[in-house]
Amino acid sequence: MSDDTKEYEVGYGKPPKATQFKKGRSGNPKGRPKGAKGVNASLKRELEAKITVREGNREVRISKAEAIAKRVTASALKGDTKMLMALLKLDTDLFNTSDMDAQESARAVEPDSVDFDILRDFFSSHPDGDCGPEDEEANDVSS
Template sequence: MSDYEVGYGKPPRKSQFKPGQSGNPKGRPRGRKSFSTILVAELSERLIVKEGGKTRRMTKMEAVVKQLVSKALKGDPRTLAELLRQIKMHLPDETGDDAHALPASESDLALLEDLIRRSTRKNAGGDHADRGE
């Protein structure tokens, strides 16, 4: 026998992993895609959407964003809250130091500011503001 001492962090040589042997043999198989990879691929696929009587090709992600904005503009409060959360996450703040921000035109920003202003005014007035009471 050799002078190898078995103890904490030093298992017996016969039970150690052999070179090239995995520590998790039943783990994720090679080539298996992660959830995020599959999600990005799915959202990147293009589909045909009818919009205002015209057909357009857009990615599924673009279609989801369009639907989110459309529902928010129709007054769905949960959708509006989610849209505002997404805007905060993805559009630059006024200091312009958000490195991960998406580019937005001046008209886009003005539209969003107006939407935020109207929604905060609506929330400040309570539920009666909608019904004219």
């Protein structure tokens, strides 16, 4: 007797042969249904939509995102400080000072060879610390 003709024991984790998936067939032929799109996806889709705007004497079809960028830029150039700040915050190349500040402050904290030379000369000329700032002030007062 072969395995197919043997009596199949049905139980936990062993469904009847008639209800098992056939070879080559998926249990979910349509696939997983797509869930709701997020707010970001909806906003992206909306900003990618094309609209017609008038530039000078002609009408041009551009995305809503491009139209917003043109409006913000034009307002900033006219002197609107809120729009200027919005533009600078959007453009990371122009307004990304936090990375530069962090790099500059890291460089300012680390002493270089010139700093070490100055300290070495100072301490070698005053080994006992006789001529500190407090001593100079005391000499000025007594004179």
